[in-house]
Amino acid sequence: MSRFNVVTTVPDFERRVRAAAGGALTGTVQAIPSIPFPTGPEEILSRQTGEPLEVLLLGPGIPVDKAIKLASVFDLMYPEISVILVHETTEKVAVEAMRSGVRDLLSPDSEIDTIRVMLERASLSAASRRRGLALPNEPVRESGRVIAVMSPKGGVGKTTVSTNLAIGLGKLAPMSVVLVDFDVQFGDVASGLQLNPEHTLADAVQGAAANDSMVLKAYLTVHPAGIYVLAAPLNPVESENITGEQVGHVLGQLAAEFSYVVVDSSPGLGEHVLATLEHSSDVVWVCGMDVPSIKxxxxxxxxxxxxxxxxxxxxxxxxxxxxxxxxxxxxxxxxIGVPVDVVVPRSRNVPLSTNRGVPLLQDNVKDGAAKGIRKLVARFDPKVLAKPQTKIHRRVEIS
Ligand SMILES: Nc1ncnc2c1ncn2[C@@H]1O[C@H](COP(=O)(O)OP(=O)(O)OP(=O)(O)O)[C@@H](O)[C@H]1O
Ligand SMILES: [Mg+2]
Structure with missing residues (x-):
């Protein structure tokens, strides 16, 4: 059971937070009056009943400067409490929020599912900070796996595989997966997942985001299945100035924050693909069952x-x-001169899922294609890998 407090003047936002904290998350929500604005943590904590506070949401409807000031006092005195600022994301707000110790930014219009993902992430990070405070010698977290999904030929299923892989990994590691659309000109990850990103890769590779992961995280879009998405630029022209170096840099930043970074790419071996390969721990090569794709x-x-x-x-x-x-x-x-590790059969459920914008693994489809992709997910599951006698490349057949 987690404890969330919200300081807002917007009853509808409070209602959405209460709805988000119900169900699988099991948390209780307490609303703190925003007028007069609480002067310090004590005022909030003295009203606290039940379990200790884990996540404090500040806004919407309260002055952003006061919220940021309060967040910085919390960061100093109670670093184990995660503060989320609920405000429209601009670069200025994101930078100030990051400096004041705000852990995440949330748009005031966020849907219940997005709020739920944020609350979950904030409680996980509050829990890990509590552990960190108790054990100051805890080792520094390793960087996450960067998994590039690639193919020299187009249309062979990279986007299908990467979106499903990310959703599958999200079940193993909720809120610890980011799916990055590096098909910078014609990326279709966001539309294929029915997302309307406010920010894209074009914002993420420049300005404050390039220097600070907090700002970068504010530019990610949350998918209701509990994964983050860094969308491709909405306009192909915006992608022209994105360099290989920037692509590599953003991957490094994301790998420091997430356990799994799944990259969808454009066909071929262009500058962005090569930069991605340089920064990847793993490559998933997708090959169609036709001679041009295999060659x-x-x-x-x-x-x-x-x-x-x-x-x-x-x-x-x-x-x-x-x-x-x-x-x-x-x-x-x-x-191709190397073993095939996973076979994904042709299935009519795949185009159906692409057209609906709901990946097979989100929908719990049980056909051969979903089975193949689950096998791919298992290749990255630490529990499966820990089992003795797990061969990395086993013989496979078409079922
Ligand atoms: N196993 C499959 N069975 C049937 N249809 C599939 C299968 N895999 C992918 N498709 C369909 O093929 C089309 C192309 O897939 P996808 O967009 O994933 O390919 P891509 O490699 O990302 O293409 P591009 O190179 O253009 O980015 C989609 O409509 C998808 O639904
Ligand atoms: Mg694609």
Whole structure:
């Protein structure tokens, strides 16, 4: 059971927080009157009944400067309490909030699902800070895995695989997964997940966000399944100035904050793809079950091998697998020169899910394609990997 307090003048926001704290999250919410504005933490904490406070939401409807001042006092005196500022995100507000110790920013219009994800994340981080305070020698957290989903050819299922992989990993590590759309010109992750991002990669690679992860996090979009998304620029023209260096930098920032960074990419081996490879721990190669796609992958793997750009983890997904394609899995393996790790059969549920904007793994679909993608997710599950005799590359067949 978690304890949330909210200081706001907006009854509808308070109602949404109460709804968000119910259900799976099991938290209790206490509303603190915002007039007169509480002068310090004591005023808030003295009204506290029941469990100790974990998450304090400041806003909307209260003066942002007073909220930021109060947040900085909380940060100094009660760093184990997570403060969320509820205000429209501008760069100025994000920078000031970050400096004052605010842990997250939330838009006042956020839906119940988004508020729930934020509350969950804030209580997790409050819990880990409480542990950190009790154990000052706790080791520094390692950086997360950066998983690039790639293919030399287009239309083979990269976006399908990356969105489903991110949703699947989100079940293993709620609020610790970010899906990044590096198909900078024609990215369709946000629309494919029915999201309307307020900010995109174009904002994330420049200004304050590039220097501070708090600002960067404010530019992510929350998906109701409990993952974060960094959307591609809305306008292809905005993507022209994004450099490989910026792509690498943002990946480093995200890996420091999240356990899993899943990257969807554009086809080919362009500047952004190469920069992504340089910063990845793993690559998921997606290959269609057709000769051009298979030959493309062979050529791509060859080039990367020659230039020495081979991240440690390799996972080959054979998508659109079909027993009547005239090819066998072994033929594909012989051509590309490495084993196929996961087979995802052609399934009519996949285009249906793409068109509905609800990934197979979010919808708990049980067909062969979903089964294949779950197998891919398991390759990153620490519990599965810890089991003895887990072979990294096993023989697979089309079911
Ligand atoms: N296993 C499958 N069975 C049936 N349809 C599939 C399968 N995998 C993907 N598709 C469909 O193929 C289309 C292309 O998939 P997707 O957008 O994931 O490919 P992509 O590699 O990201 O393409 P691009 O290179 O253009 O970014 C989508 O309509 C998707 O629903
Ligand atoms: Mg795509």
């Amino acid at each position: 493309g992958l062979r050529a791509g793997l060859g080039v990367l091998h020659e230039i020495g750009l081979v991240p440690p983890g390799r996972h080959v997904v054979l998508n659109f697998a079909d027993r009547f394609s005239g090819l066998r899995v072994q033929d594909v393996e012989e051509t």
